Each structure stands twice: as structure tokens, then as C-alpha cells.
Amino acid sequence: MNPLSKISAAALTAAALTGCATGLSKNDSAEMSASSAALSAGAGKTGHIVTIGDVHEYRLANGLQILIKEDHRAPVVVSQIWYKTGASYESNGTTGVAHVLEHMMFKGTKTLGPNEFSRIIAANGGRENAFTGQDYTAYFQQLEKSRLPISFELEADRMANLNLRAEDFAKEVKVVMEERRMRTDDKPRSLTYEHFAATAFVNSPYHQPIIGWMNDLENMNVDDMRNWYKDWYAPNNATLVVAGDVDAKAVFELAQKTYGKVSARPIPTLKPQTDFEQKGIKRIVVKAPAQVPYMLMGYKVPVVATAKTDWEPYALEMLANVLDAGESSRFAKELVRGQQIATSVGAGYDLYSRLDNLFIFSGTPAKGKTIDELEKAIRAQIQKIKTEPVNQAELDRIKAQVVASKVYEKDSLFYQAMQMGTLATVGLDWQLMDQFVERLRAVTPEQVQAVAKKYLIDDYLTVAVLKPQSTPAPAAANGGHSHAH
Amino acid sequence: MPINSKNSKSKNMNNKLFFGLLMSSILFFTALIGTTASASPDIEHWRTTNGARVYFVPAPELPIVDIRIIFNAGAARDEDMPGTAILTNGLLAEGAGGLSANQLAEQFESIGARFGNSAQRDMAILSLRTLTERKIFDSAVNTLTTILTQPDFPKTAFERERSRLLTTLKRNKQSPGKQANETFFNALYSKHPYRNQPTGTEAGINGLDTAKLKAFYDKYYVGSNAILAIVGDLSRADAEQLAQTLMGKLPEGEPADDIPPVEALTDSKEIRIDHPSAQTHILVGQPGMKRGDPDYFALYVGNHILGGSGLVARLSNEIREKRGLAYSSYSYFVPMQQNGPFTIGLQTKNESANEALKVLRETIGTFVKEGATAEELEAAKKNITGGFPLRISSNKKIIDYIGMIGFYQLPMDYLDTFNERVQAVTLEDIKTAFQKRVHPEKMITVMVGGDVNSIGKE
Numbered sequence: 019m020n021p022l023s024k025i026s027a028a029a030l031t032a033a034a035l036t037g038c039a040t041g042l043s044k045n046d047s048a049e050m051s052a053s054s055a056a057l058s059a060g061a062g063k064t065g066h067i068v069t070i071g072d073v074h075e076y077r078l079a080n081g082l083q084i085l086i087k088e089d090h091r092a093p094v095v096v097s098q099i100w101y102k103t104g105a106s107y108e109s110n111g112t113t114g115v116a117h118v119l120e121h122m123m124f125k126g127t128k129t130l131g132p133n134e135f136s137r138i139i140a141a142n143g144g145r146e147n148a149f150t151g152q153d154y155t156a157y158f159q160q161l162e163k164s165r166l167p168i169s170f171e172l173e174a175d176r177m178a179n180l181n182l183r184a185e186d187f188a189k190e191v192k193v194v195m196e197e198r199r200m201r202t203d204d205k206p207r208s209l210t211y212e213h214f215a216a217t218a219f220v221n222s223p224y225h226q227p228i229i230g231w232m233n234d235l236e237n238m239n240v241d242d243m244r245n246w247y248k249d250w251y252a253p254n255n256a257t258l259v260v261a262g263d264v265d266a267k268a269v270f271e272l273a274q275k276t277y278g279k280v281s282a283r284p285i286p287t288l289k290p291q292t293d294f295e296q297k298g299i300k301r302i303v304v305k306a307p308a309q310v311p312y313m314l315m316g317y318k319v320p321v322v323a324t325a326k327t328d329w330e331p332y333a334l335e336m337l338a339n340v341l342d343a344g345e346s347s348r349f350a351k352e353l354v355r356g357q358q359i360a361t362s363v364g365a366g367y368d369l370y371s372r373l374d375n376l377f378i379f380s381g382t383p384a385k386g387k388t389i390d391e392l393e394k395a396i397r398a399q400i401q402k403i404k405t406e407p408v409n410q411a412e413l414d415r416i417k418a419q420v421v422a423s424k425v426y427e428k429d430s431l432f433y434q435a436m437q438m439g440t441l442a443t444v445g446l447d448w449q450l451m452d453q454f455v456e457r458l459r460a461v462t463p464e465q466v467q468a469v470a471k472k473y474l475i476d477d478y479l480t481v482a483v484l485k486p487q488s489t490p491a492p493a494a495a496n497g498g499h500s501h502a503h
Numbered sequence: 504m505p506i507n508s509k510n511s512k513s514k515n516m517n518n519k520l521f522f523g524l525l526m527s528s529i530l531f532f533t534a535l536i537g538t539t540a541s542a543s544p545d546i547e548h549w550r551t552t553n554g555a556r557v558y559f560v561p562a563p564e565l566p567i568v569d570i571r572i573i574f575n576a577g578a579a580r581d582e583d584m585p586g587t588a589i590l591t592n593g594l595l596a597e598g599a600g601g602l603s604a605n606q607l608a609e610q611f612e613s614i615g616a617r618f619g620n621s622a623q624r625d626m627a628i629l630s631l632r633t634l635t636e637r638k639i640f641d642s643a644v645n646t647l648t649t650i651l652t653q654p655d656f657p658k659t660a661f662e663r664e665r666s667r668l669l670t671t672l673k674r675n676k677q678s679p680g681k682q683a684n685e686t687f688f689n690a691l692y693s694k695h696p697y698r699n700q701p702t703g704t705e706a707g708i709n710g711l712d713t714a715k716l717k718a719f720y721d722k723y724y725v726g727s728n729a730i731l732a733i734v735g736d737l738s739r740a741d742a743e744q745l746a747q748t749l750m751g752k753l754p755e756g757e758p759a760d761d762i763p764p765v766e767a768l769t770d771s772k773e774i775r776i777d778h779p780s781a782q783t784h785i786l787v788g789q790p791g792m793k794r795g796d797p798d799y800f801a802l803y804v805g806n807h808i809l810g811g812s813g814l815v816a817r818l819s820n821e822i823r824e825k826r827g828l829a830y831s832s833y834s835y836f837v838p839m840q841q842n843g844p845f846t847i848g849l850q851t852k853n854e855s856a857n858e859a860l861k862v863l864r865e866t867i868g869t870f871v872k873e874g875a876t877a878e879e880l881e882a883a884k885k886n887i888t889g890g891f892p893l894r895i896s897s898n899k900k901i902i903d904y905i906g907m908i909g910f911y912q913l914p915m916d917y918l919d920t921f922n923e924r925v926q927a928v929t930l931e932d933i934k935t936a937f938q939k940r941v942h943p944e945k946m947i948t949v950m951v952g953g954d955v956n957s958i959g960k961e
Binding site: 143 | 829
């Protein structure tokens, strides 16, 4: 049996149970009964601040999880509200709805007009944005510290009182289609990635692109917006992360006065959609107007949230770093510089996704080399990992980089908040953030070999190749006509 | 600052965490070009014995230090070999002091130090972030000094990097946005050194050899043509020693010549290029202003209102909010040593290209003619001055600023006086400055997209 399907089934069951195991008060359990899966592990007990390291955690009676990181270097604050919903929560036919709704969240509430949210934040010197991923939808503001109440009032308002108008939707969905054209349709590599993911994943919702299929966007309507908002936008399905020059207790009180007014609501139970076992290598070709070939190879692997063996994701992360973490890693040394087979080549793995994911290789062959030669070279690197233990100097170098990174990241409030928000929202304990270094340091050469042998095998592999279709040589800057066909 | 960094190979561990987490956002994360300035860290300034200007801000909160060395050796110095500046800069870490690229990279990465390099039109940059723990710090500085002062320009590495750069040029042709940008610069600066992309041209790159790079290095990578910015957990004495260690072995040399002034456009011109894309990328503009420009604040605040403040700017309101024509529509100035571009841009589905261009032109025309409203000016000032602390809230942001202040020799109180200078801008200032400097009837228009030549002109 495919170890992957076992792992993800087990992990999903565990995730569904964790919410109930956090020792919540009676008040909470009443609200939570409809939504146990939505509440993450490690949540603070309602009414009590739990402090671990320099992070303070609290849960409001309505279920909102709050994480505060005090950092007094500069008189600024970042506030992020993370909802446990995203593209991987969508169903076929309405893909992209999570992201379109994210756009609609700027279109006003019962008391504010379209864009007024943005105007108020701007008038307070703030910067704002929002983003949608497979596993989350998040909204943020960066402000001078005294302006934090404005952020809380506005976000709490649109958590409960969004005004979804058909005419606003009609315009905004056109904006999103333009975004799709810009980010995907006209970018050959992004387009290749989209086809690649849709091939690698079948039943898993990671099959579908975050921005949605164009056909689904074309057929979306304002009722899709209303349903999505009603289903997922509730305090008991969200995590508030605040980092900056604040006093944690004052922030909790402020949250109580603002977000605290929003009522908890039942949250739908998410179907697991566990991908079925892959039965062999899959290969696709994507033809697109392009000049330079490109390839993606992805192996199905577990992640922290799904792994049955808890060191495996860290061993995979280490493996990704051995191959590609800077100019001294193997890909740079051997494929770009040594053999000169790749113009660029990378290995990557996201260990903090909600569902099983891909360990991805990507690259462009060097001039005079082919995609086949690049694939062979990447495979040879994988084979080497399987047969020869990674040497200690390489591991030490990666560990040094990781340790230093942990210090460097303290220079970015936003990044620190982002890590906490991601972990909490994919159903993990945010404290894993602080355990990352020690867990990675604990990985042995044998473990790196073991995960390579177990997961980087053809049966779990999908390969996508971008095959450039000729494009015209651009006309000289003089306005001459040149034609595409 | 212009954003054209070359170092696509290197990837830092921070980004690693979010590899593959493709996200979609409400706003396009454009680099905040031209929106400079911030609060007031105390900047200490001195010169090394060989003429390098040093800018230092002590930041004892974290045990790290950021170092940025900037030479007046960007692509504007390429002359008839476009690509010289970026390849010279890129080759530094490909072999130095007899050490190979692998060895140099290992020296940095075995202690967790992060090295970066890039070349834009004005600047050629080397940067380093390291922990300040003594042994680590000394080792990182030692490797950086080797790269800076003893580059070997090995032939094999040169051939490889040249080939990689040519692939980058080829890949850029896939992108309607990059095509539009390249065409736009060519037209705006047809007879000026800002004409070419920092990534060079095929002919320029093919005409280079290591001797030419070495000559470029010898001429421009010298003390009197350099600034050094330092932010981190160091004492003044440590910083002085660091500056001398790093820069001291470079010859004093000569500062680079002034970049010639940019000629204003005399006519409007529209360039349409067919590209097999779903969208047409539209860029409209002209040469704008330089760093330290007397009209800087009026133009900066005015542009904030016109197209520099995201969703709440006029352009976004007209193009995106009212009509749903584009995901991103914006305007910005890039102040450089000489007049950098003033650019207004958007991208829209091919069928809407003419309509969007019309709205874009009307929006600029109206703004230049009538200026901003009192409400808009008030809102812009609140946004810019109220957000001041965000501009200098990290070491990374501070080094961006002091690097810019140093390179462009802006007044040392630039940050201290920034808010008051913004506050001083009046409606009349904006109108006067825009009418004097921005000429909608003499702009370059570039459209790159599907069948732009057959849709009929606006």
C-alpha cells in the first residue's frame, strides 16, 4: 500500500480530534461543537493568557485564537487575521471563490462603502494587503503602533458585516480575470506549474489553482460569494496574529472589545479529499508561446501536518537544502557550475501545508543541453543521495544557515507573524516555529537517505515539460509591425 | 530604487519556508519605487583613507550586521557593451584570491552569512548579512574583502555566466511586461546611457571578454567611487575598522564622470508590438526627475495621489475600481542620478487595450491640468507622514535608506526633515510642478500584446 495514503488518512483523523483535546471551557465547547476540526491544537484556554517564550496566546469566548509577539525595536505593529479557508477548501465548479471573496472583502460593509476600508487605513498611515493560499486567506495592516484599534475595528466589522453587492462583484471578478491572465495565462512557467499540479493531484484539492480556472471565474456569481463568506468567515475559524511594539494584555483587551462582539457560527466539516495512490509515473507536455524550455518534477510526500513519522518532513527539508540552499549546495556546484547542465535548477518542499504535498524539482537546461539531459542529471543527484550518505560538512553548513536565519528573521516583524499565522491556520501548533532549528539539527545522514529512498521514486512522480512554441522576434523599438503567426 | 537584480541563482533560507506557497493578493506587490524617506536614525558619516564614503547606523538590538557596498558602476557605464556592469558585478564572487566560486560560497554559507550582488542602471552593489559573533563576523568580512579586492575573473566562469545571462534575455522575450519595459526605456532614452536594460543586449554580451570586465572593475571599483553603508550591532570603532578592512585595499581612483543630462522628449510617439499574450501591457511616460530634484516633494506627493498609493489612487480608481479593466494600474517616478522615468502603466485583456489607454490618458491629462483636490492632498499627507515609522522599522529598511542617501549624496537630515517637507507641499506646488515637468502631449506610449497592431489606434 502506498504509505502516503495511510499517512494522510491518519493525520487528518488526528487533526479532526485536536480541537476537542485542548481543554476548553464549557462556553467554548458549546460553540465549538459544530466546528471542532476548525480549531487548532495548542490553543490557549479561554480567558487566560498563555505565554511561551516571547509569544502570548489567548482565546476569546467566541473562539478567536490570538497570538501576540511583542517586539519593541520600533514603534510599529503588524496585525494579520488568518481564516482557515483557501483554495483547497473549494469544490469543482467554483474554484477561485476563496480568492475572489478576498477581493470582495474590500467592497464595504453595512456601514462602510466600497474601498472605504482602504481609505481609512491609508489616512492612518497604514499599509495593507491580503492574500489567499491553498490553505489560508489572510488580511493584514502595518501601522504606527497607536493606530492598532483602527485595524481591529475595521477587520472585526468585515468579519461579520460584509455587504456583497452584485454590481461590485461583476466588476471585481473582471479584475480577478485580469489577475489570472497576468499571473498565469501569459507566464509560460506559471502555466506549466498549473498543469503540473492538476496532473499530480487528482482527488486532492491541490489539483486546482488558487486563482481558479478561467471557466469557473466566468460562471461565478454573487451568491457564490455570499455562501463562501457565510461558511468560513467567523471568529471561531480565524487566528489573529499581532507583532510589534505592543503590550499583550492591552491587545487582548482591545480584541475583546472589537472582535469579541462577533458571534461564533457553525463551520462546515471539510471532507478529507485524500489523494488516492498514484500508480506510476505521469508525464505531460505543456505547449505555450515561449522562448526557453522549463521542467518540473514532483514527488508526492508527507508534510508535518500529515506525517506518520515525525522526523520525515524535517529529513525532506534537509534533503531540499542539501540540493538547493545557496551557492554551496549541490545543484549550484554540480549542475550549474560543474557540469553546466542547467541555467537554473531548484529543489523545494513546503513542509507546512495542510495536506500531502510535492517535493519539487524545477529547472531550465543550459544552452546546448536538453530537458532530457537535465532530468537525467537531477535523477543522478537523487540517486547519489540514496546511495551515499550526505557528508557532515554539508549538514553542518545547512545547520549554520538555519541557525543564522533564525536570528535574521527577527529583523522582520511581518515574517515572524506570517510563520505563526501559517502554522496555526494549517492546523499545526505555532510553537513548531521555534522547534524548527532543533528538529532540523537532529536530522541524520541516514534519515536523509531514508526519505529519498522511500518517497523519491518513480511511482510517485509527475513530470511536466514546457515546450516553447515559436514566438515572433519582437519588433525593433521603432514601432514596426510584427506578427505572431 | 530601480529593481533589477540579477542574482536569480541564490535563494535564501527565509524564502525556503514559503516555496511553492503560491499566493494571490488583492494588490500587486510592486516595489515602492521612488517612495523614499523615513524617520530619523542617527547616521554617522566619515571617509576611509582612500576616499570611500561611509554611512553607519548602530543597531544594537539584534546580533547581526548588514553591509552594503555601492559603486557608481551600474549599467549606465556600459557604453557600447551593454551587459558589462552586470557581468563584472556578477563575476566577483565567481573566483577571487585564488579561491573558486564553490570555496567562496562555502566560506560564507558555513557560517550562515548571506552574500548578494546586483547591478542596476546607477548602482553596482555587493551586500552581506552576518552574525556579529566575533569568529563568524571576521570570517565573513574576510571573504567579502577577498571578493571585493581580488576578483580573478576566471574564463570558465565568465563563459558560463555569459551564457546564463543570454538565456535570461531570451526568457525576458517571453514576457509582454518585460518587452514593454525594455521598449519603453529604449524610446525614452534613445540617446542616453539609461537606454539599455541592466541585463544588457545580446550583441553587447557577445562582445565582452574577461579583459573588458577587468578593465571596468579597475576603473570603477575604487575607493573614491564607492559608498559603504553599515547597519548593525557594532561600535563606531568596530565600524571604522570594518570600513578600513573592507575598502582600504582598493585604490583611491577617480569618481565616475557625471551621467549626462537627459534630453526631454519633443514629440509623442506610440509603439505597438504584437505578442502572443492574452493581455496587452501598456506603458506611458517620459523622463521624470532625479534624486535631490527641487521638485521632488511636489512630484512625489502628487504622484502618490495620481497613481502611487495602491487601491486609493486615482488611476486605480478609474481603471480598476470603476471599470474592472486591470488588476494593477499605477504611476511612479524613479529618481536617479539624472532624470529617471516617470511611468504610468497597466495591463488589460487585449480587447480592452484601447479603452484602458483612453482612460489612462484622460486621468493623467485631468490631473496635470487641474491638479489634486484638497481632500486628496490631506489624505496623501496623512498616509505618507503617518506611515513614517514603518519606513525605518528594520535594519533592512534603514540600510536601504542610508545606501540611497549616501549614493545620491542627499542631505544628512533627509530623513529628519522628510515629514515636514511633505507637509509643506501645497495644491499649487503640485499643479505647478506637474505642469512644468509632466507633458501628456509629449509622451512615449508602448503597447505589447495580442494583435495590438490590428485593433486600430485609440
